[in-house]
Amino acid sequence: MANPNKIKGTQWESAIRDYLNAFLGLVDAHGKFLDPFDAGNVRRPAQEGAKDVGDIHCAPFVLEAKNTRSPAVPTWIRQAEVEARHAGFPFGVVVRKVRGSSVAMGRVHVSVRTWTRIRLAHGMPTDEFAALYGWSVSLRGLDTSRWYLTTTVRDFGHLVGDYRRNVLSGVTGRAVR
Template identity: 40%
Template sequence: MANPSKAKGTAWESLILGYLREHHNPGAHRNVQMGAKDIGDIAGYYLHAVEAKAEKTITLSDYIAQANREAVNAGQPFGCAVVKRRMKGVADGYVVRDLATDVRLVNRLRVMEEALQDESFDRWSDIDAELREAA
């Protein structure tokens, strides 16, 4: 690849994709670039449009604005940027979103957990215990 920055970005996307496939969704995949109606770099991170960034100078406001636009284009409720952390592996990358997006995400999680508790408290309790052990 003639452009070293593009090669670095592609390598970062590939690392994120491998991580998501192993730990989250085997069906995750890289998106084809859509120009003005771009839908993010990676699909398959549940409910999110993912913008992958591996740059020396980090500009969070630009990344979040881009991720939020691409979430709208992708029909996803949430956008996030996955930013490479210097000298660290993919699992140490930063997942970044603005507070408004994070509050919407956490509110959704809270509402869904409350619904599961109401429907089947024993099931919720088992899942909660399993996830706490995994953390």
């Protein structure tokens, strides 16, 4: 008998992958890749032994998908960052399911350090970056390692698209929607 929690986790990972591929325009109306060899396709990688490489690769991000009732966001973020290093990606983020909501309303969590690196790569001021991508701050006491920022999967999809267009292509300036 299959583990029901593993099944729920796999379904959530697949839902994120499918949503982001469609949002980024990487698949046709039937969910088939427009270019199966495109490195920008969002994929669920095969696990590679002791060094986990994350649940979803959405270059330049590794996503750690979580479908649990009890949140442990700072711990999950540390896990995502380690897995991003294992996979050779610069950014690790957590994507948490919101019960009773669509994939688009799932929550994407990043450390303050990762958020700052992404913002600087975009060349944007803090307030503008936060407003454009709907970031909110969670401060957990005086221990800054427990602080993180959160946005929706939908806004994260915009961020990924803008990052790929503006940062990876070498274009400087502001994202425009």
